[in-house]
Amino acid sequence: MVYLIVGGLIGVVLGWLLAGSKAQARQQELVDQRVEALKQDTVESTRRRVEQEVRGELQEPVREELVEKYSAEARAEADRLVQRLKREAEAEADKVIKDAEIKSRQLVLEAQKEGEAELKTRRLEQQKIEQRLSNRESNLDARAERLDEREEAVKAREQQVADGEAGLAGSQVELERQRAEVEVLLEKVAGYSAEQARAELVARMVSQAELEANRKIKAIEEQAEEEADKRAQKIISVAVQRYAGDFVAEKCVNVVSLPSDDMKGRIIGREGRNIRALEAATGVDIIIDDTPEAVIVSGFDPVRREIARRSLEKLIADGRIHPTRIEEVVGKTDQEVAQSIKEAGERAAFELGIHGLHPELIKIVGRLKYRTSYGQNMWSHSIEVGYLCGLMASELGVNVKMARRAGLLHDIGKALTHEQEGSHALIGADLCRKYGEHEVVRNAVAAHHNDEPQNSVIAHLVIAADALSGARPGARREILETYVKRLEDLERISMGFKGVEKTYAIQAGREIRVMVEHSAVDDQAAFALSRDIARKIEDELTYPGQIKVTVIRETRAIDYAR
Template identity: 90%
Template sequence: MARTRAQAQQQELVDQRVEALKDETVESTRRRVENEVRAELSESVRAELVEKFTAEAKNEAEDAAQRIKREAEAEADKLIKDAEIKSREVVLAAQKEGEAELKSRRAEQQKIEERLSNRESNLDARAERLDEREEAVKTREQQVAESEAQFSSRELELERQRGEVELVLEKVAGYSAEQARAELVARMVNQAELEANRKIKVIEEQAEEEADKRAQKIISVAVQRYAGDFVAEKCVSVVSLPSDDMKGRIIGREGRNIRALEAASGVDIIIDDTPEAVIVSGFDPVRREIARRSLDKLIADGRIHPTRIEEVVAKTDQEVAQSIKEAGEQAAFELGIHGLHPELIKMVGRLKYRTSYGQNMWSHSIEVGFLCGLMASELGVNVKMARRAGLLHDIGKALTHEQEGSHAIIGADLCRKYGEHEIVRNAVAAHHNDEPQNSVIAHLVIASDALSGARPGARREILETYVKRLEDLERISMSFKGVEKTYAIQAGREIRVMVEHGSIDDAGAFALSRDIARKIEDELTYPGQIKVTVIRETRAIDYAR
């Protein structure tokens, strides 16, 4: 059907082309002949010739058309033959492809049939096995039913015998079953508590031993690699005088000199019976330093009057500000810290004139920075950031006399204001637990701060505060049941607790030490750590008569 449609289309195209060629040939021949004879022949001859040549041209055109038609038919036959050949090739290829696909499908179908036959045989074998098992299960169920009947009868007999035995035992022991059960449960609970305390003790001892070894290693390495000096200062400064006559010149006529000095420097000048000395008193260490230096210059110069005093104090103020800046730059240089904001550098320098429990905060901050960096290097943490956090951890103390609030929060606000990293800001804010720690560096700052402040001789403590802390330690220890005596020793670094051996056993002593330590942590504030030692001794006493 496709072949017939193609032949019809080709024949139609050939006929259209023959007709077009025929018309085109006749017209072109006619025009050519007319053009050739038009100029030479007369009208009559021209008409005869036109008629003659028109007939000839028509014959020639018909011949040409016939020739073209034959050529077109030959070409059409050729095209038809080519199309038939191509269609045969396509049919052969399709037949081959269909045979191959049919062959593969037959092979796949054969495999499926083989699998199905194998599965059917397996199912038959499995069905046979299931039938056998079903028979075996039925047999076993019968045996189990018989055994259950026997066991039921035996259980009834045993229950009856157990009731008789319980009655006999209750008569012999004088205890009911409920009382015996309660006593047994109580013994088991006590035994479980003892076992739990032993295991807790072993686990905590192992953990503490491992933690102590690691902490001691890190701290010992840090302490061995750094040693700092401690500066003890007071809230007053003493200015030496060349002679007692200088006191009168400092006071001036009607006290105008000393009033001018106090007004310019903002401190109190105390002149008493102390020979050849004047006391400068003030809560602000920077003002006190300005006043002390100004007095030294005035005494050395000898010209002491209100105008001169104001000039010297103003000049000394500039010198102290420059020294504060240099002190901050020196601290940053010693720790290898770069990029600190100029205001933070000034705040670090101001710490040189700030003390806490007699410890100089500038030296303390440098020491904490070094210790943080050393421990960070042992732990594989960012050393530069650890040193930065250690240096800035107490920077808020430079402004505590001007702003209210915790120095940790004030310092954290300064760090945020002057673009410090969030880890540094958190370490500053969290080193007294004013906010949670979010990095290892924050914990290193806490450890370094406690280590620097807890060194022997690093800080001085007011006697009343020291005695009160010792009394609180002994009071907390005595508040627990079974405690006989308590002693605070090692300058409050250790509390020894004597317990009654009859009231508390070894496991209870371990639990008591843990409870006392937790209560001390909750109620007291102290530098470093406090060791709680519970002592239980067994005394064997007899008399010779």
């Protein structure tokens, strides 16, 4: 490979020299052509110059005379002059040719010098290349020697590894044999087979892992709850202390007092035409029974029930009761109730400092004044939730106006549950979207009963404020059957766990105490059991506020002194 490179370099140098000689010959040819051209130009220019001088000296008349007189002499003189000028031109051309030859020689010498300098430079570069090639060849030889040494070392190591694998295989066979003997001996001593011992070990490890996991979970929960409880207690206590609301108990029926029992006949009218007209105009049922001096107005829609109550009171006070008068009074009362509903919505927005509510939303909020849930008035409840949301938002540094807005509108769907089917939370969210409320408010309304995920802090504040307002003692009433069934469900869920001995629902269903067998549930498992019961109650039951789950593990040691 080295000889090929050297040969190539020599060929390059020879080619360069040949090209230099060709260039020199071409240069000489160009010099000769330039000298010949210069010679011809010099002779021609000299001849033209002489003719011009002669023509300038002779005038036309003199020229004619001289031509006639001295034509022979003039020709001779002209010939002599031409010969002289020709000789001068030839001398000058020779001089120019000599100068051109000298310049060409100088150019050739300069080109030779430049070629020699470049050749010298090329030779130096060639020497450097040869030196590098020589060094690289030496390095390749040394590397080849090292590779040979490594190859020999690898072969030796492979032989050692093969010998070690053979010895290891023998040792492994011996260890397997010894292990089998030890297992047989252990099975005889312990009375357990290998599978039984493995299962026992796995069961113990799982039990220990569960205990360790419960212990860590308890520590993490205690650490998190320690900070969360302090913060939550502070926020809730501040919100509760700063607000006190009135609670109005409403019923599904209204009782209208009569001045005397004779009024019942006038309300009924001839062949019942008055009572039919009143029921048709108001859309409620008028119940007239043996109750003295009282008429019952029954209706599922609280607004219609209120219109009927007011209309009946006006008719009784006026004394004129007939179908035409009934329609007139009911029409006026309908307008009055609509105006009172609007005023109630405006008053709720004014109390909470909320601006920019759509007029239709204001009317729907006012309708909540005639809507109750578990005996709690929804208009008052909505205002209270708005206040609580605002107070907790101010403690957390959240947008207070947005929180109050979401709290006021969170149960707005309940005003239309008599007219539309579905969850009141989703109905309210659709209303908020329809009338241009902010997405945070819409999500808080839709998510306060977990109908969709909560996307903001305000949504969680609405849930907390709703629970606070509904869980106050005396805020809501429940039907006895529903209350009893919830207590039974609490005890049933708690008894469904392993190790539970007894369970009691106390504090009006707001706490469940679970007694466990001390031998079946240890201290760590008791914390896990309380958490599991709480999660199952959340999944299966619907209840206001929160329910405390207390797991009690008791160990009694009894002895007698005789």
